[in-house]
Amino acid sequence: METFLIRALQLILSLSLLVIVHEGGHFFFARLFKIRVEKFYIFFDPWFALFKYKPKHSDTEYGIGWLPLGGYCKISGMIDESMDTEQMKKPPQPWEFRSKPAGQRLLVMVGGVLMNFILALFIYSMILFTWGDSYIALKDMTYGMKFNEQAREIGFRDGDILLSADGEELTRFNGDMIRSIVEAREVTVLRDGEEKQILMPELSLLDVAQQSPMFVSVFQPNVVDSVIAGGGFAQAGIQKGDSLVAFNGTEIRSWNEFLDQMNRLQLNAELQEKTSGEFTLVYSRAGIRDTVNVQTDASFKVNAYGGLIDYKVTDVSYGFFQSFPAGVMLGINTLKGYANDMKYVFTAEGAKSLGGFGTIGSIFPKVWDWQRFWEMTAFLSIILAFMNILPIPALDGGHVLFLLYEIIARRKPSDKFMEYAQMVGMFLLLALLIWANFNDVMRFIF
Incomplete structure (x- = not known):
């Protein structure tokens, strides 16, 4: 029970921060262009809110909803999660979203994604500045790797030291290393003091990730x-x-x-x-x-x-200003890896692997660890940014798609079309949410 509460608290804290930053991005650009924001809410508030407050002389009501599925920033003059179509029947007002130039509206819609990505880069930078980076280089793992049966059939041998994949040096044992090996055409290893080239067949990263024993793991002596x-x-x-x-x-x-x-x-x-x-x-x-x-x-x-081995540990420390380019590179590589893996979601096995709040919560440590907490928060911020920019109605990317159409075609989609698109998008997102959490329930039962 204690483990569940610790993970739940970390999940709520992390998601709350990400929602505030995301919606804050929309809010910032809306106010910058003098667009009225009617509501700024953490979590959704159908029927009632846990907390709400509207300052004097302010057009914005701030609150906390009871449904922890995200948050929203209700901007005047646009069709969004509130589905306030009555407002759209009235004549446009100068403070409304629909009255502003397309370029300004585009910045308002990408503001949330932009802030989430900037937040991830900042967190990664501060992690490197505070804790530095420690790892065991693959070249220093002198006992080499342990491979499963499929890997051995391809040509790997227990004890091989991984050197490179398609000419790119493999530096450390992590998910990026696995991805590089699976997607490579040729992997170079050091075997008995000699370099060997292994030709790789076409593999699915999703299939490899689910294998037990693992496709490749750190070799541990039988002592x-x-x-x-x-x-x-x-x-x-x-x-x-x-x-x-x-x-x-x-x-x-x-x-x-x-x-x-x-x-x-x-x-x-x-x-x-x-x-x-x-x-x-x-x-x-x-x-x-x-x-x-x-x-x-x-x-x-x-x-x-x-099987414990006293390998040499590589420690890298970063000064304050050094941490920012390193954090930016780490964030960009994380985004590239996640975007690359998205292709597996659209497969039968990928759909089964989708997870909801239970899966997200399980990535947090069982005990409170600030470094791990911030690493997971940065990673979730990358995911939130990427998922929201997808061209799906009801997501920011859907609004961006319609705005780009307006800029190119020089005419807006009709309000009725936008209303239907929003409904379809919300239905798809709800179905995805139900499916992901259903997978969590099935994993828990079986």
Whole structure:
């Protein structure tokens, strides 16, 4: 329960900040061009609001709604989420959105996306300034990588050190590295002191990301690093420094393979409705092998750790002014990666992988970690900016599309067309929201 509350609080805080900044972008440009803003709300307020306040001599009511699906800035003289069509039947007023030049209206509509992107760049810059950047370079991972069966069929071998993909250097183990490998035509690795080129077939990043065992992971030697008293390993007599040789008769050559076998054991036990598991383990100590039976706990753990390697860590620190170009590059690369991955959403597997609030909340850490919180907030700000600029009616991108049409064709779409387009867009977004959260429910049940 505590974990749920911590994640929920981080999600609400992050989304509230992003909504304020996004709607603040619309508000800023609207007021800059002397357009009246009737409402500025965090979250939606159908039927009632949790809080509302209208300052004296102000045209704007500020409030907090009860439906946490975003927020809105009700601008006079435009068809938006409020669907206030009665206002549009009246003669245009000079303070209304529809009375302003197309260029000004365009800036009002892209203001939210612009502010979200600027916010992400600023957060990334401040993360680098405050915490710097620490990572283990792939070239320093001297034990190389561990590959699954599909990767080995392509030509990779356990222990390969990843060097480059299509000539671009691979520097660190992360999602961008996986993407580079999957989309490359040729990957170069260091094997037994020699560079080898591996020709890549056409792969789906979505399929690779869902594989278990992982397509590629950091190789962990099959050596026990620590044993917790009272756990399964401790009861079986396993000690620090022992090497794992076989699991239920299957040879294991790395800690990665041991964890894979543990996962299979758990799945089989759960299918048989067992609350724990037992397996036979062969281990080696000082060149002498022995066989023991190991009992897991109710969480199918043996309370031991292994495969830890003291690799060299690369630490990079940034001065205040140095952090901004580095933060901008990090934000742009994040946007490029996310935009590139969007093509998978329009596949059957991609639709199944969509997630709602449960999925978004799960990306936040179980304990409060400010660095991780700001990293996730910056990433969500990138997503919000990208999703809102898509040319879908009811999103900012839909309004931008119609404004561009007006600029090119030199005539506005009719109010009736805009009304229908807004309704269709809202229906599509609602359906997407229901589907994404339905996926979350199904994952929770199964």
